[in-house]
Amino acid sequence: MSEQKIALVTGANKGIGYGIAAGLGALGYRVGVGARDESRREAAVEKLRAAGVDAFGVPLDVTDDQSVSAAAELLEQQAGRLDALVNNAGISGEFGPGWLQDPTTLDLGVVRTVVETNVIGVVRVTNALLPLLRRSASPRIVNISSSVGSLTRQADPNVDVGPIMAAYAPTKTFLNAVTVQYSRHFAGTNILINAACPGLVATDFTGRQGPRTPEQGAATAIRLATLPDGGPTGSFFEDAGVIPW
Numbered sequence: 001m002s003e004q005k006i007a008l009v010t011g012a013n014k015g016i017g018y019g020i021a022a023g024l025g026a027l028g029y030r031v032g033v034g035a036r037d038e039s040r041r042e043a044a045v046e047k048l049r050a051a052g053v054d055a056f057g058v059p060l061d062v063t064d065d066q067s068v069s070a071a072a073e074l075l076e077q078q079a080g081r082l083d084a085l086v087n088n089a090g091i092s093g094e095f096g097p098g099w100l101q102d103p104t105t106l107d108l109g110v111v112r113t114v115v116e117t118n119v120i121g122v123v124r125v126t127n128a129l130l131p132l133l134r135r136s137a138s139p140r141i142v143n144i145s146s147s148v149g150s151l152t153r154q155a156d157p158n159v160d161v162g163p164i165m166a167a168y169a170p171t172k173t174f175l176n177a178v179t180v181q182y183s184r185h186f187a188g189t190n191i192l193i194n195a196a197c198p199g200l201v202a203t204d205f206t207g208r209q210g211p212r213t214p215e216q217g218a219a220t221a222i223r224l225a226t227l228p229d230g231g232p233t234g235s236f237f238e239d240a241g242v243i244p245w
């Protein structure tokens, strides 16, 4: 089997996901660019290849069982193994002025949609790809979370966690909790799974607002996707270190 490591990044056609794909590619990984839109996916693959990355497209909508099964099948054929899975695809759900999602007037359809992508999508993709990850000598899973999902920070009046986002923020808290459940299940194995916060990054997600570039936002995820054996698992990181749950 090839010595070259294989990664899949979901939602890799733009933003932080693209930055993660580029960063892993620069480290020599062969990178599957998971993306649901064909033209955006192929454009990203071309751009990565032009930058010298060994990239290939993986059609992938994380909310769709058939799409995820087909992605697992494609990876089986293309690579036969997966060394790093980065669950990056995510949405905020609709919000009002100032990024506000008021809990007292929430559209429940929006809540369901955000949970379906940000949480259930991660479980769907992870479980579909676990057989391939288990074939790696050092499997790594990174779930892209957000510090706005930290209950500790939200409960601290001295910490500015930004606007109330009653649909989005709890999905990242939920994702963190799911990450811990996986880490408990993987205890004693070589599978390391962690959550990563990219910081506030200027992408389409934030309306291009934010002090950080996608490359900067990708850094913690790349570190966690390439952890050495015996590295941390079941934890939540940003560039500065561990984020409290």
Ligand SMILES: NC(=O)c1ccc[n+]([C@@H]2O[C@H](COP(=O)([O-])OP(=O)(O)OC[C@H]3O[C@@H](n4cnc5c(N)ncnc54)[C@H](OP(=O)(O)O)[C@@H]3O)[C@@H](O)[C@H]2O)c1
Residues within 6 Å of the ligand: 010, 011, 012, 013, 014, 015, 016, 017, 034, 035, 036, 037, 040, 060, 061, 062, 063, 088, 089, 090, 091, 117, 121, 144, 145, 146, 147, 197, 198, 199, 200, 201, 202, 203, 204, 205, 206, 210
């Ligand atoms: N930007 C920030 O400041 C920030 C801060 C904390 C955490 N995050 C997290 O970082 C991750 C990436 O955010 P970003 O800022 O890079 O956002 P972005 O530029 O909007 O990119 C999001 C990516 O996710 C994809 N995606 C959304 N729904 C999908 C689905 N059902 N199936 C497959 N792909 C899907 C998008 O694909 P399409 O192009 O097809 O829509 C796109 O590739 C998210 O999980 C977000 O919650 C971002």
